[in-house]
Amino acid sequence: MRGPRATAAVSVWDALGLVLAQEVKTDREYPPFDRSTRDGYAVRAVEVTSGTELQCVGEIKAGDVVTKTMAVGTCVQIMTGAAVPPGADAVVMIEHTQRIGDVVRFEQVAREGQNIVRRGAEASAGRTILTPGMRLGFAELALAAQVGAAQLQCAKRPRVAILSTGDEVVAIDQQPGEFQIRNSNSVSLAAQVRLAGGEPVVLGNAADRVEDLGEKIERGLKEDALVLSGGVSMGKYDLVENVLKALGAEFHFDAVAIRPGKPAVFAVCRGKPVFGLPGNPVSTMVTFELFVAPAIDLLSGAEARPLPFVEARLGESLHEKSGLAHFLPARIAWRGTTPEVKPLRWQGSGDIAALGKANCFLFVPSDKENIDAGERASVLLRKDVV
Ligand code: AMP
Ligand code: MG
Numbered sequence: 001m002r003g004p005r006a007t008a009a010v011s012v013w014d015a016l017g018l019v020l021a022q023e024v025k026t027d028r029e030y031p032p033f034d035r036s037t038r039d040g041y042a043v044r045a046v047e048v049t050s051g052t053e054l055q056c057v058g059e060i061k062a063g064d065v066v067t068k069t070m071a072v073g074t075c076v077q078i079m080t081g082a083a084v085p086p087g088a089d090a091v092v093m094i095e096h097t098q099r100i101g102d103v104v105r106f107e108q109v110a111r112e113g114q115n116i117v118r119r120g121a122e123a124s125a126g127r128t129i130l131t132p133g134m135r136l137g138f139a140e141l142a143l144a145a146q147v148g149a150a151q152l153q154c155a156k157r158p159r160v161a162i163l164s165t166g167d168e169v170v171a172i173d174q175q176p177g178e179f180q181i182r183n184s185n186s187v188s189l190a191a192q193v194r195l196a197g198g199e200p201v202v203l204g205n206a207a208d209r210v211e212d213l214g215e216k217i218e219r220g221l222k223e224d225a226l227v228l229s230g231g232v233s234m235g236k237y238d239l240v241e242n243v244l245k246a247l248g249a250e251f252h253f254d255a256v257a258i259r260p261g262k263p264a265v266f267a268v269c270r271g272k273p274v275f276g277l278p279g280n281p282v283s284t285m286v287t288f289e290l291f292v293a294p295a296i297d298l299l300s301g302a303e304a305r306p307l308p309f310v311e312a313r314l315g316e317s318l319h320e321k322s323g324l325a326h327f328l329p330a331r332i333a334w335r336g337t338t339p340e341v342k343p344l345r346w347q348g349s350g351d352i353a354a355l356g357k358a359n360c361f362l363f364v365p366s367d368k369e370n371i372d373a374g375e376r377a378s379v380l381l382r383k384d385v386v
Contacts, residue, residue: 161220230279260349329358
C-alpha cells in the first residue's frame with residue numbers, strides 16, 4: 001500500500017497534519033551567532049569570581065549588530081536572544097549581579113560557555129532537518145518556517161470512499177420510517193477519515209442487493225481505499241463479502257477476535273485496500289481506529305502511528321466473558337498523580353450515546369475474565385477528544 005504518492009506544494013500555514021514529500025535543509029547555521037539565553041552580563045569567565053566588580057561598557061539587545069570585541073576587564077549588559085560579543089565567553093544572569101551606576105558586582109564564579117548557545121550548535125548549514133514521510137505537526141512547521149521553507153511539497157491526502165449498506169438506512173436529512181435508521185455511520189466514518197489524514201468521499205448507502213452493492217463498490221474502488229459499513233455479519237442479507245469476492249477481492253482476514261467488531265474484514269480488490277466494517281456504530285468506530293486509521297497513514301506515505309494506548313488504574317472491578325478482547329466505552333481521568341479509568345454503562349455496540357460520553361476504550365484482553373479495582377489496565381484513547 002505504501003509507495004510514491006501524488007504531491008502538491010502547500011503553504012506552511014496550511015500544511016498541518018500533512019505528510020512531507022521532500023527534504024528540508026537548514027539555510028544557515030543554527031543558531032546563526034553565539035546566542036545569549038539569558039538577560040544578564042556578557043563576561044570573560046576567567047575574570048569573574050564571587051565579589052568581582054567590572055565596568056559595564058554598553059548593552060546589546062536582541063537583533064543588534066555586534067562586531068566590537070569586548071575590552072579586557074569590562075562587561076556588557078546583554079538580553080536574551082542577543083549576540084554575545086567577541087571576547088566574551090559567558091553570560092551571568094542578572095539575578096546573580098548587583099549594579100551601582102556602571103559598576104556590576106558579581107555574586108558567583110562564572111563558567112566558560114554558561115548561558116550561551118554557540119553558533120551552529122543546534123544545526124550546521126545545509127543539514128537535512130525534515131525528511132520525506134514525516135508528519136507535519138506544529139514543531140515541524142516551525143522548523144520549516146525557521147529555515148525559510150514557506151512552501152512544502154506534501155503528499156496529497158489519500159481519498160477514502162465511504163459506503164454504508166443496509167435496507168433500513170436512510171440519509172440523515174430524511175425522516176426515517178418507524179423501522180428505519182439514519183445513516184450515522186457515514187458521518188462518523190467521514191470524521192474519522194479526516195482525523196486520520198484522509199479525504200472522505202461519501203458514496204451514500206447501498207441496498208442489501210447484489211447489483212446495487214456491486215455498482216457502488218466498483219465506484220468506491222476508483223478511490224485510494226474503500227471503507228464499507230454493515231453487511232459483513234452472518235445474516236442472510238449480509239452480502240458484502242460475496243460481492244467483493246465476485247469482483248476478485250483477496251481476503252486477508254474475515255473476522256477478528258474482538259468485541260465490538262468481530263465481523264470486520266479486510267481485502268485487497270483491484271489493488272485497493274477494502275475494509276468491511278460491521279454496521280453497529282460502535283463496532284464501526286472501534287474497527288476503524290484499529291485497522292483503517294493505520295492504513296491511511298501508510299497510504300499517506302508515512303509510517304503507521306502507534307495506536308494511542310496508555311495504562312491506567314481500573315476505578316472499579318470488572319467482569320467480562322473471556323474468549324474475545326474487549327474495547328469497552330470508558331472514561332479516563334486523573335486521580336491524584338495517576339490516570340484512572342472507569343467503564344461506562346452501555347447497551348452494546350449499537351449504543352452511540354454511551355460512546356458520546358466516553359473519552360477512551362478500556363481494553364480487556366481475551367484471557368482475562370475478572371479485573372479488580374486498582375489493577376492496571378490498557379486504555380485506547382479517543383484521540384479526537386483527549
Ligand atoms: P449489519 O452490520 O449490517 O448487520 O448492521 C448491524 C447494525 O448496525 C444494525 O442494527 C444496523 O441497523 C446498524 N447500522 C447499519 N448500518 C448503519 C449506518 N450506516 N448507520 C447507523 N447504523 C447502522
Ligand atoms: Mg445490514
